Amino acid sequence: MRSSLAPASLPPHDQAERSAVLLCNLGTPDGPTAPAVRRYLAQFLSDRRVVEIPRLVWLPILHGIVLRVYPARSAAKYGRVWTAAGSPLALWTARQAALLHDRLDAAAQPLLVRHAMRYGKPSIASQLDALQAEGAARILILPLYPQYSACTTASVFDAVYRWAGRTRNLPELRFVNRYHDHPGYIDALARRIETHWAHHGPPGQLLMSFHGIPERSLRLGDPYQREVRETARLLAERLGLRADRYRVSFQSRFGKARWIEPYTLPTAQALARAGVRRVDVVCPGFSCDCLETLEEIDIELRAAFLHAGGKEFHYIPCLNDDGAWIAALGQVAQQHLAGWPAAVPSGPSADARAGHAAQR
Numbered sequence: 001m002r003s004s005l006a007p008a009s010l011p012p013h014d015q016a017e018r019s020a021v022l023l024c025n026l027g028t029p030d031g032p033t034a035p036a037v038r039r040y041l042a043q044f045l046s047d048r049r050v051v052e053i054p055r056l057v058w059l060p061i062l063h064g065i066v067l068r069v070y071p072a073r074s075a076a077k078y079g080r081v082w083t084a085a086g087s088p089l090a091l092w093t094a095r096q097a098a099l100l101h102d103r104l105d106a107a108a109q110p111l112l113v114r115h116a117m118r119y120g121k122p123s124i125a126s127q128l129d130a131l132q133a134e135g136a137a138r139i140l141i142l143p144l145y146p147q148y149s150a151c152t153t154a155s156v157f158d159a160v161y162r163w164a165g166r167t168r169n170l171p172e173l174r175f176v177n178r179y180h181d182h183p184g185y186i187d188a189l190a191r192r193i194e195t196h197w198a199h200h201g202p203p204g205q206l207l208m209s210f211h212g213i214p215e216r217s218l219r220l221g222d223p224y225q226r227e228v229r230e231t232a233r234l235l236a237e238r239l240g241l242r243a244d245r246y247r248v249s250f251q252s253r254f255g256k257a258r259w260i261e262p263y264t265l266p267t268a269q270a271l272a273r274a275g276v277r278r279v280d281v282v283c284p285g286f287s288c289d290c291l292e293t294l295e296e297i298d299i300e301l302r303a304a305f306l307h308a309g310g311k312e313f314h315y316i317p318c319l320n321d322d323g324a325w326i327a328a329l330g331q332v333a334q335q336h337l338a339g340w341p342a343a344v345p346s347g348p349s350a351d352a353r354a355g356h357a358a359q360r
Protein backbone atom coordinates (compact mmCIF):
# COMPACT_ATOMS: atom_id res chain seq x y z
CA MET A 1 0.00 0.00 0.00
CA ARG A 2 1.25 3.51 -0.83
CA SER A 3 2.66 5.38 2.15
CA SER A 4 0.17 7.88 3.44
CA LEU A 5 0.76 11.45 2.29
CA ALA A 6 3.12 10.84 -0.59
CA PRO A 7 3.08 13.42 -3.40
CA ALA A 8 2.90 10.56 -5.91
CA SER A 9 -0.87 10.58 -5.41
CA LEU A 10 -1.18 13.99 -7.07
CA PRO A 11 -2.37 13.86 -10.65
CA PRO A 12 -0.10 15.40 -13.30
CA HIS A 13 -0.96 19.08 -13.65
CA ASP A 14 -1.75 19.13 -17.34
CA GLN A 15 -4.04 16.13 -17.18
CA ALA A 16 -7.80 16.44 -17.36
CA GLU A 17 -9.54 16.34 -14.01
CA ARG A 18 -11.89 13.48 -14.36
CA SER A 19 -14.89 12.03 -12.63
CA ALA A 20 -14.88 8.37 -11.70
CA VAL A 21 -17.15 5.62 -10.44
CA LEU A 22 -15.83 2.98 -8.07
CA LEU A 23 -18.06 -0.12 -8.00
CA CYS A 24 -17.50 -1.86 -4.66
CA ASN A 25 -18.32 -5.46 -3.87
CA LEU A 26 -17.69 -7.76 -0.93
CA GLY A 27 -14.64 -9.67 -2.14
CA THR A 28 -13.73 -13.30 -2.40
CA PRO A 29 -10.75 -15.55 -1.65
CA ASP A 30 -7.77 -15.76 -4.07
CA GLY A 31 -8.36 -19.47 -4.53
CA PRO A 32 -10.61 -22.34 -3.39
CA THR A 33 -8.11 -23.50 -0.81
CA ALA A 34 -8.18 -23.47 2.99
CA PRO A 35 -5.21 -21.05 3.33
CA ALA A 36 -6.75 -18.59 0.82
CA VAL A 37 -10.16 -18.78 2.49
CA ARG A 38 -8.49 -18.34 5.90
CA ARG A 39 -6.77 -15.11 4.76
CA TYR A 40 -10.03 -13.80 3.32
CA LEU A 41 -12.13 -14.70 6.36
CA ALA A 42 -9.53 -13.29 8.76
CA GLN A 43 -10.01 -9.89 7.14
CA PHE A 44 -13.79 -10.24 6.68
CA LEU A 45 -14.58 -11.48 10.17
CA SER A 46 -12.28 -8.98 11.91
CA ASP A 47 -14.45 -6.17 10.57
CA ARG A 48 -16.35 -4.62 13.49
CA ARG A 49 -19.23 -3.90 11.14
CA VAL A 50 -19.60 -7.61 10.43
CA VAL A 51 -19.13 -9.18 13.84
CA GLU A 52 -20.34 -6.83 16.54
CA ILE A 53 -19.08 -8.83 19.51
CA PRO A 54 -16.55 -7.11 21.82
CA ARG A 55 -13.02 -7.71 20.43
CA LEU A 56 -11.76 -9.24 23.67
CA VAL A 57 -14.40 -11.94 23.37
CA TRP A 58 -14.45 -12.39 19.58
CA LEU A 59 -10.77 -12.39 18.54
CA PRO A 60 -9.82 -15.47 20.61
CA ILE A 61 -12.85 -17.31 19.18
CA LEU A 62 -12.03 -16.17 15.64
CA HIS A 63 -8.38 -17.20 15.78
CA GLY A 64 -8.85 -20.14 18.17
CA ILE A 65 -11.75 -21.96 16.54
CA VAL A 66 -13.33 -20.27 13.52
CA LEU A 67 -10.20 -19.81 11.42
CA ARG A 68 -9.01 -23.33 12.25
CA VAL A 69 -12.19 -25.19 11.39
CA TYR A 70 -14.25 -23.11 8.98
CA PRO A 71 -11.81 -22.42 6.07
CA ALA A 72 -11.46 -26.07 4.99
CA ARG A 73 -15.24 -26.53 4.90
CA SER A 74 -15.77 -23.26 3.10
CA ALA A 75 -12.93 -23.99 0.62
CA ALA A 76 -14.63 -27.24 -0.39
CA LYS A 77 -17.77 -25.24 -1.16
CA TYR A 78 -15.82 -22.67 -3.17
CA GLY A 79 -14.27 -25.60 -5.06
CA ARG A 80 -17.74 -26.55 -6.34
CA VAL A 81 -18.35 -23.17 -7.99
CA TRP A 82 -14.83 -22.01 -8.89
CA THR A 83 -14.24 -21.52 -12.61
CA ALA A 84 -11.10 -21.84 -14.73
CA ALA A 85 -10.88 -18.05 -14.69
CA GLY A 86 -11.42 -17.69 -10.92
CA SER A 87 -14.14 -16.89 -8.40
CA PRO A 88 -17.55 -16.12 -9.95
CA LEU A 89 -17.93 -13.01 -7.79
CA ALA A 90 -14.59 -11.61 -8.95
CA LEU A 91 -15.30 -12.33 -12.62
CA TRP A 92 -18.79 -10.85 -12.60
CA THR A 93 -17.76 -7.76 -10.68
CA ALA A 94 -14.91 -6.98 -13.10
CA ARG A 95 -17.24 -7.53 -16.02
CA GLN A 96 -19.90 -5.25 -14.53
CA ALA A 97 -17.33 -2.46 -14.19
CA ALA A 98 -16.20 -2.88 -17.81
CA LEU A 99 -19.78 -2.88 -19.09
CA LEU A 100 -20.75 0.09 -16.95
CA HIS A 101 -17.73 1.94 -18.32
CA ASP A 102 -18.82 1.27 -21.88
CA ARG A 103 -22.38 2.32 -21.14
CA LEU A 104 -21.46 5.59 -19.42
CA ASP A 105 -18.81 6.29 -22.04
CA ALA A 106 -21.36 5.61 -24.75
CA ALA A 107 -23.43 8.35 -23.15
CA ALA A 108 -20.54 10.66 -24.11
CA GLN A 109 -19.12 11.03 -20.62
CA PRO A 110 -15.45 10.15 -20.51
CA LEU A 111 -15.61 8.69 -17.02
CA LEU A 112 -13.23 6.35 -15.28
CA VAL A 113 -14.95 3.24 -13.96
CA ARG A 114 -13.18 0.72 -11.74
CA HIS A 115 -14.16 -1.97 -9.28
CA ALA A 116 -12.84 -2.76 -5.82
CA MET A 117 -13.38 -5.33 -3.11
CA ARG A 118 -14.00 -4.61 0.56
CA TYR A 119 -12.05 -7.76 1.50
CA GLY A 120 -9.28 -9.18 -0.66
CA LYS A 121 -8.16 -7.71 -3.97
CA PRO A 122 -8.26 -5.23 -5.58
CA SER A 123 -8.66 -3.28 -2.34
CA ILE A 124 -10.66 -0.09 -2.09
CA ALA A 125 -7.55 1.88 -1.04
CA SER A 126 -5.46 0.61 -3.97
CA GLN A 127 -8.19 1.47 -6.47
CA LEU A 128 -8.69 4.95 -5.01
CA ASP A 129 -4.92 5.51 -5.32
CA ALA A 130 -5.02 4.26 -8.91
CA LEU A 131 -7.96 6.51 -9.79
CA GLN A 132 -6.19 9.55 -8.36
CA ALA A 133 -3.06 8.66 -10.28
CA GLU A 134 -5.19 8.65 -13.44
CA GLY A 135 -6.48 12.14 -12.68
CA ALA A 136 -9.78 11.43 -10.92
CA ALA A 137 -10.73 14.56 -9.01
CA ARG A 138 -14.29 13.39 -8.26
CA ILE A 139 -15.13 9.85 -7.24
CA LEU A 140 -18.56 8.28 -6.80
CA ILE A 141 -18.58 5.26 -4.48
CA LEU A 142 -21.22 2.83 -5.72
CA PRO A 143 -21.59 -0.34 -3.59
CA LEU A 144 -22.99 -3.37 -5.39
CA TYR A 145 -25.57 -3.76 -2.62
CA PRO A 146 -29.02 -2.47 -3.57
CA GLN A 147 -30.19 -2.67 0.07
CA TYR A 148 -28.24 -0.73 2.68
CA SER A 149 -26.82 -2.54 5.68
CA ALA A 150 -24.17 -1.44 8.14
CA CYS A 151 -22.34 -4.75 7.61
CA THR A 152 -21.97 -4.23 3.86
CA THR A 153 -22.58 -0.66 2.62
CA ALA A 154 -21.29 1.16 5.71
CA SER A 155 -18.27 -1.11 5.82
CA VAL A 156 -17.38 -0.07 2.27
CA PHE A 157 -17.70 3.57 3.31
CA ASP A 158 -15.47 2.93 6.37
CA ALA A 159 -12.72 1.72 4.02
CA VAL A 160 -13.09 4.88 1.92
CA TYR A 161 -12.98 7.12 5.00
CA ARG A 162 -9.87 5.31 6.23
CA TRP A 163 -8.14 5.93 2.91
CA ALA A 164 -9.31 9.56 2.99
CA GLY A 165 -7.90 9.97 6.48
CA ARG A 166 -4.38 9.34 5.22
CA THR A 167 -4.64 11.12 1.88
CA ARG A 168 -3.42 14.71 1.47
CA ASN A 169 -5.03 15.85 -1.76
CA LEU A 170 -8.56 14.49 -1.46
CA PRO A 171 -10.87 14.06 -4.43
CA GLU A 172 -14.47 15.14 -4.07
CA LEU A 173 -16.36 12.09 -2.87
CA ARG A 174 -19.97 11.03 -3.19
CA PHE A 175 -21.62 7.86 -1.89
CA VAL A 176 -24.63 5.84 -3.01
CA ASN A 177 -26.33 4.41 0.08
CA ARG A 178 -29.12 2.41 -1.55
CA TYR A 179 -31.11 1.76 -4.71
CA HIS A 180 -33.42 -1.01 -3.48
CA ASP A 181 -36.47 0.70 -5.01
CA HIS A 182 -34.91 2.02 -8.21
CA PRO A 183 -37.34 1.34 -11.09
CA GLY A 184 -34.51 0.20 -13.38
CA TYR A 185 -33.29 -2.35 -10.81
CA ILE A 186 -36.81 -3.67 -10.16
CA ASP A 187 -37.51 -3.86 -13.88
CA ALA A 188 -34.23 -5.70 -14.60
CA LEU A 189 -35.12 -8.28 -11.93
CA ALA A 190 -38.66 -8.66 -13.26
CA ARG A 191 -37.48 -9.17 -16.84
CA ARG A 192 -34.98 -11.76 -15.73
CA ILE A 193 -37.72 -13.72 -13.98
CA GLU A 194 -40.17 -13.33 -16.87
CA THR A 195 -37.52 -14.55 -19.32
CA HIS A 196 -36.97 -17.61 -17.15
CA TRP A 197 -40.68 -18.31 -17.06
CA ALA A 198 -40.94 -17.86 -20.83
CA HIS A 199 -38.29 -20.56 -21.33
CA HIS A 200 -39.17 -22.91 -18.50
CA GLY A 201 -42.92 -23.18 -18.44
CA PRO A 202 -45.52 -21.92 -16.00
CA PRO A 203 -44.11 -20.39 -12.82
CA GLY A 204 -43.85 -22.30 -9.59
CA GLN A 205 -43.92 -20.68 -6.19
CA LEU A 206 -41.43 -17.79 -6.36
CA LEU A 207 -39.00 -17.70 -3.46
CA MET A 208 -37.09 -14.42 -3.15
CA SER A 209 -34.07 -15.29 -1.03
CA PHE A 210 -31.96 -12.46 0.40
CA HIS A 211 -28.78 -12.65 2.46
CA GLY A 212 -29.65 -12.43 6.16
CA ILE A 213 -28.18 -10.27 8.91
CA PRO A 214 -28.18 -10.82 12.68
CA GLU A 215 -31.52 -10.07 14.29
CA ARG A 216 -29.70 -7.82 16.74
CA SER A 217 -28.61 -5.49 13.90
CA LEU A 218 -32.26 -5.01 13.05
CA ARG A 219 -33.09 -4.11 16.64
CA LEU A 220 -30.20 -1.63 16.66
CA GLY A 221 -31.76 0.19 13.71
CA ASP A 222 -30.32 -1.37 10.56
CA PRO A 223 -32.74 -0.54 7.70
CA TYR A 224 -31.77 -3.62 5.67
CA GLN A 225 -34.85 -5.76 6.29
CA ARG A 226 -37.21 -2.87 5.58
CA GLU A 227 -35.47 -2.23 2.26
CA VAL A 228 -35.56 -5.94 1.39
CA ARG A 229 -39.32 -5.98 2.00
CA GLU A 230 -39.75 -2.92 -0.20
CA THR A 231 -37.72 -4.52 -3.03
CA ALA A 232 -39.82 -7.68 -2.74
CA ARG A 233 -43.10 -5.76 -2.71
CA LEU A 234 -42.14 -3.71 -5.77
CA LEU A 235 -40.89 -6.78 -7.63
CA ALA A 236 -44.08 -8.73 -6.90
CA GLU A 237 -46.17 -5.75 -7.96
CA ARG A 238 -44.21 -5.38 -11.21
CA LEU A 239 -44.68 -9.13 -11.89
CA GLY A 240 -48.37 -8.97 -11.01
CA LEU A 241 -47.95 -11.67 -8.36
CA ARG A 242 -50.59 -12.21 -5.71
CA ALA A 243 -49.31 -12.50 -2.13
CA ASP A 244 -49.77 -16.30 -2.12
CA ARG A 245 -47.56 -16.75 -5.21
CA TYR A 246 -44.31 -15.66 -3.60
CA ARG A 247 -42.30 -15.77 -0.35
CA VAL A 248 -39.41 -13.75 1.02
CA SER A 249 -36.73 -15.53 3.04
CA PHE A 250 -33.19 -15.04 4.37
CA GLN A 251 -30.17 -17.23 3.68
CA SER A 252 -26.47 -17.57 4.56
CA ARG A 253 -26.81 -17.39 8.33
CA PHE A 254 -23.39 -17.34 10.00
CA GLY A 255 -22.75 -18.28 13.64
CA LYS A 256 -25.06 -19.29 16.44
CA ALA A 257 -26.99 -16.06 17.03
CA ARG A 258 -30.51 -15.51 15.74
CA TRP A 259 -30.69 -13.94 12.29
CA ILE A 260 -33.67 -12.34 10.63
CA GLU A 261 -36.36 -14.83 9.64
CA PRO A 262 -37.81 -16.76 7.93
CA TYR A 263 -34.71 -18.70 6.94
CA THR A 264 -34.54 -19.89 3.33
CA LEU A 265 -33.80 -23.58 3.96
CA PRO A 266 -36.77 -24.42 6.25
CA THR A 267 -39.02 -22.25 4.08
CA ALA A 268 -38.22 -24.30 0.96
CA GLN A 269 -38.52 -27.59 2.87
CA ALA A 270 -41.90 -26.57 4.29
CA LEU A 271 -43.13 -25.70 0.79
CA ALA A 272 -42.11 -29.14 -0.47
CA ARG A 273 -43.78 -30.88 2.48
CA ALA A 274 -46.92 -28.86 1.92
CA GLY A 275 -47.12 -30.31 -1.58
CA VAL A 276 -45.68 -27.45 -3.61
CA ARG A 277 -44.24 -29.26 -6.65
CA ARG A 278 -42.13 -26.51 -8.12
CA VAL A 279 -40.19 -23.66 -6.59
CA ASP A 280 -38.39 -20.89 -8.53
CA VAL A 281 -35.68 -19.25 -6.44
CA VAL A 282 -34.27 -15.80 -7.17
CA CYS A 283 -31.72 -13.87 -5.09
CA PRO A 284 -32.48 -10.18 -5.75
CA GLY A 285 -30.07 -8.77 -3.14
CA PHE A 286 -27.01 -10.30 -4.80
CA SER A 287 -25.79 -8.20 -7.70
CA CYS A 288 -24.02 -11.21 -9.15
CA ASP A 289 -23.70 -14.93 -8.68
CA CYS A 290 -21.29 -16.03 -5.99
CA LEU A 291 -20.75 -18.78 -3.46
CA GLU A 292 -23.97 -17.93 -1.64
CA THR A 293 -26.16 -18.32 -4.71
CA LEU A 294 -24.37 -20.97 -6.79
CA GLU A 295 -23.50 -23.30 -3.94
CA GLU A 296 -25.90 -22.55 -1.10
CA ILE A 297 -28.96 -22.13 -3.32
CA ASP A 298 -28.42 -23.86 -6.64
CA ILE A 299 -26.67 -26.90 -5.11
CA GLU A 300 -27.59 -27.22 -1.41
CA LEU A 301 -31.11 -25.79 -1.41
CA ARG A 302 -31.96 -27.69 -4.59
CA ALA A 303 -30.98 -30.98 -2.92
CA ALA A 304 -32.91 -30.13 0.26
CA PHE A 305 -36.08 -29.17 -1.63
CA LEU A 306 -36.05 -32.34 -3.73
CA HIS A 307 -35.24 -34.47 -0.70
CA ALA A 308 -38.24 -32.99 1.14
CA GLY A 309 -40.53 -34.14 -1.68
CA GLY A 310 -40.41 -31.20 -4.10
CA LYS A 311 -40.38 -32.17 -7.77
CA GLU A 312 -38.89 -29.24 -9.69
CA PHE A 313 -36.33 -26.73 -8.48
CA HIS A 314 -35.48 -23.73 -10.65
CA TYR A 315 -32.68 -21.35 -9.81
CA ILE A 316 -32.96 -18.01 -11.61
CA PRO A 317 -29.43 -16.57 -11.99
CA CYS A 318 -28.51 -13.18 -10.55
CA LEU A 319 -28.44 -10.03 -12.66
CA ASN A 320 -24.73 -10.48 -13.47
CA ASP A 321 -24.06 -8.84 -16.89
CA ASP A 322 -27.72 -8.41 -17.85
CA GLY A 323 -28.09 -5.35 -20.11
CA ALA A 324 -31.08 -3.93 -18.23
CA TRP A 325 -29.18 -4.22 -14.94
CA ILE A 326 -26.09 -2.46 -16.29
CA ALA A 327 -28.41 0.24 -17.65
CA ALA A 328 -29.98 0.56 -14.19
CA LEU A 329 -26.56 0.87 -12.55
CA GLY A 330 -25.76 3.52 -15.15
CA GLN A 331 -28.90 5.46 -14.20
CA VAL A 332 -28.07 5.21 -10.50
CA ALA A 333 -24.55 6.47 -11.23
CA GLN A 334 -25.75 9.31 -13.45
CA GLN A 335 -28.28 10.48 -10.87
CA HIS A 336 -25.48 10.78 -8.33
CA LEU A 337 -22.97 12.23 -10.77
CA ALA A 338 -25.35 15.08 -11.66
CA GLY A 339 -23.61 18.42 -11.47
CA TRP A 340 -20.15 16.95 -11.77
CA PRO A 341 -18.37 17.67 -15.03
CA ALA A 342 -17.24 14.40 -16.60
CA ALA A 343 -13.89 15.86 -17.65
CA VAL A 344 -12.55 19.35 -17.26
CA PRO A 345 -9.21 20.08 -18.94
CA SER A 346 -7.01 21.73 -16.30
CA GLY A 347 -3.96 22.28 -18.51
CA PRO A 348 -3.72 24.45 -21.65
CA SER A 349 -3.32 21.57 -24.11
CA ALA A 350 -5.11 18.80 -22.30
CA ASP A 351 -7.35 16.68 -24.48
CA ALA A 352 -9.63 14.71 -22.20
CA ARG A 353 -10.89 12.33 -24.86
CA ALA A 354 -7.44 11.53 -26.24
CA GLY A 355 -5.98 11.01 -22.79
CA HIS A 356 -8.93 8.85 -21.91
CA ALA A 357 -8.60 6.67 -25.00
CA ALA A 358 -4.90 6.21 -24.43
CA GLN A 359 -5.45 4.85 -20.93
CA ARG A 360 -8.10 2.26 -21.67
Ligand SMILES: C=CC1=C(C)c2cc3[nH]c(cc4nc(cc5[nH]c(cc1n2)c(C)c5CCC(=O)O)C(CCC(=O)O)=C4C)c(C)c3C=C
Binding pocket: 026, 027, 028, 029, 049, 050, 051, 074, 087, 089, 145, 149, 151, 152, 211, 212, 213, 214, 252, 254, 285, 286, 289, 290, 291, 292
Ligand atom coordinates in the same frame (compact mmCIF):
# COMPACT_ATOMS: atom_id res chain seq x y z
C1 LIG B 1 -25.72 -9.24 -0.24
C2 LIG B 1 -25.47 -8.76 0.96
C3 LIG B 1 -24.72 -9.39 2.06
C4 LIG B 1 -24.97 -9.19 3.40
C5 LIG B 1 -26.04 -8.31 4.01
C6 LIG B 1 -24.01 -9.99 4.12
C7 LIG B 1 -23.93 -10.06 5.51
C8 LIG B 1 -23.10 -10.93 6.21
N1 LIG B 1 -22.31 -11.96 5.72
C9 LIG B 1 -21.65 -12.59 6.73
C10 LIG B 1 -20.78 -13.69 6.61
C11 LIG B 1 -20.35 -14.27 5.41
N2 LIG B 1 -20.77 -13.96 4.15
C12 LIG B 1 -20.06 -14.68 3.24
C13 LIG B 1 -20.16 -14.63 1.85
C14 LIG B 1 -20.87 -13.66 1.14
N3 LIG B 1 -21.70 -12.69 1.66
C15 LIG B 1 -22.19 -11.90 0.65
C16 LIG B 1 -23.06 -10.81 0.75
C17 LIG B 1 -23.61 -10.32 1.95
N4 LIG B 1 -23.22 -10.64 3.22
C18 LIG B 1 -21.63 -12.40 -0.58
C19 LIG B 1 -21.88 -11.81 -1.94
C20 LIG B 1 -20.82 -13.50 -0.28
C21 LIG B 1 -20.10 -14.41 -1.28
C22 LIG B 1 -18.62 -14.21 -1.39
C23 LIG B 1 -18.00 -15.04 -2.47
O1 LIG B 1 -16.76 -15.18 -2.44
O2 LIG B 1 -18.65 -15.57 -3.39
C24 LIG B 1 -19.11 -15.53 3.95
C25 LIG B 1 -18.00 -16.38 3.35
C26 LIG B 1 -18.41 -17.51 2.58
C27 LIG B 1 -18.75 -18.71 3.37
O3 LIG B 1 -17.81 -19.35 3.84
O4 LIG B 1 -19.94 -19.04 3.50
C28 LIG B 1 -19.30 -15.28 5.30
C29 LIG B 1 -18.53 -15.88 6.44
C30 LIG B 1 -22.01 -11.95 7.93
C31 LIG B 1 -21.49 -12.34 9.31
C32 LIG B 1 -22.92 -10.92 7.62
C33 LIG B 1 -23.61 -9.93 8.48
C34 LIG B 1 -23.28 -9.61 9.69
Ligand SMILES: [Fe+2]
Binding pocket: 211, 252
Ligand atom coordinates in the same frame (compact mmCIF):
# COMPACT_ATOMS: atom_id res chain seq x y z
FE1 LIG C 1 -22.31 -12.61 3.67
Ligand SMILES: [Fe+2]
Binding pocket: 252, 291, 292, 296
Ligand atom coordinates in the same frame (compact mmCIF):
# COMPACT_ATOMS: atom_id res chain seq x y z
FE1 LIG D 1 -22.82 -19.28 2.87
